[in-house]
Amino acid sequence: MDLFSLEGKNVAVTGASSGFGHHFAGVLADAGASVVLGARRTEKIQARVDEINGSGGKATGVALDVTDLRSCSDFLQQAEETYGPVDVLINNAGVEAGAKTYAMIDEDDWDYVFDTNLKSVWRLSKMFTEAVGRTGQSEGNIINIASITAYRTIKGQFPYAVSKAALVKATEIMALEGARYGVRVNAMAPGYILTDVSRVLLESERSDTFVKGIPMRRYGQFEDLNGPLLLLASDGSRYMTGSTIVVDGGHICAEL
Numbered sequence: 725m726d727l728f729s730l731e732g733k734n735v736a737v738t739g740a741s742s743g744f745g746h747h748f749a750g751v752l753a754d755a756g757a758s759v760v761l762g763a764r765r766t767e768k769i770q771a772r773v774d775e776i777n778g779s780g781g782k783a784t785g786v787a788l789d790v791t792d793l794r795s796c797s798d799f800l801q802q803a804e805e806t807y808g809p810v811d812v813l814i815n816n817a818g819v820e821a822g823a824k825t826y827a828m829i830d831e832d833d834w835d836y837v838f839d840t841n842l843k844s845v846w847r848l849s850k851m852f853t854e855a856v857g858r859t860g861q862s863e864g865n866i867i868n869i870a871s872i873t874a875y876r877t878i879k880g881q882f883p884y885a886v887s888k889a890a891l892v893k894a895t896e897i898m899a900l901e902g903a904r905y906g907v908r909v910n911a912m913a914p915g916y917i918l919t920d921v922s923r924v925l926l927e928s929e930r931s932d933t934f935v936k937g938i939p940m941r942r943y944g945q946f947e948d949l950n951g952p953l954l955l956l957a958s959d960g961s962r963y964m965t966g967s968t969i970v971v972d973g974g975h976i977c978a979e980l
């Protein structure tokens with residue numbers, strides 16, 4: 725199990741006030757990491773930080789708006805000041821624009837989704853890579869949270885699915901270019917798990933039909949992501965870069 729230990733690692737997680745990020749923070753802390761939680765809803769962040777610290781973990785919270793340049797820079801700086809150089813950056817913050825087709829969205833929908841899901845990943849990853857060089861760390865590790873909508877999708881997930889497909893490609897290019905700085909870049913592409921992002925679909929009347937399309941016949945649970953998360957965050961994945969791990973009960977393999 726030492727292979728997957730995060731003892732001594734400093735992990736910064738964006739979008740940690742709810743859903744996956746909130747869950748990931750606890751899993752990472754349980755594996756020994758110091759965790760820096762970022763999001764806009766600071767009261768939720770603080771509650772999670774208190775929970776983790778109260779159960780013997782090490783966590784701190786920082787107000788973060790990933791669409792704001794200064795806020796991103798402050799987030800990484802405060803993470804470094806609190807626990808030392810950041811070892812792992814998890815680009816998890818993400819939004820969707822509601823159940824809209826490409827013909828229904830407007831300019832604001834496009835910018836909202838792309839600024840949060842894609843531009844912020846580039847921005848934070850660039851800052852993180854610069855910090856790896858500046859602090860003289862031998863390596864850095866970036867994990868992007870993509871989605872199975874990068875590979876297959878349904879009507880009404882534009883531009884969310886487009887942003888996630890681009891994120892998978894960004895992961896590959898950043899892996900190629902990041903290697904010279906000692907930075908590994910991988911992604912996880914979860915299937916459907918009930919959170920605020922997926923609620924619009926999973927609580928709709930299409931839900932029953934939809935779940936029948938999943939070979940394992942159920943939506944995912946947060947805990948289903950623990951193993952892949954620890955693999956990517958730890959030295960267990962030390963020879964992996966540019967990979968996207970799909971965690972979806974076989975959903976993308978489903979018959980047409």
Ligand SMILES: NC(=O)c1ccc[n+]([C@@H]2O[C@H](COP(=O)([O-])OP(=O)(O)OC[C@H]3O[C@@H](n4cnc5c(N)ncnc54)[C@H](OP(=O)(O)O)[C@@H]3O)[C@@H](O)[C@H]2O)c1
Nearest residue numbers: 739741742743744763764765789790817818916917919920
């Ligand atoms: N749930 C699924 O089925 C599913 C499947 C595949 C992939 N994903 C991906 O998983 C990631 C997490 O989503 P989730 O399902 O856990 O949904 P969620 O509960 O809505 O979490 C989204 C998180 O992103 C944060 N966020 C949104 N905009 C932000 C901003 N401008 N700055 C900082 N943080 C921001 C939110 O925090 P604040 O509002 O407090 O800022 C929240 O903590 C997303 O990238 C999503 O696309 C989800």
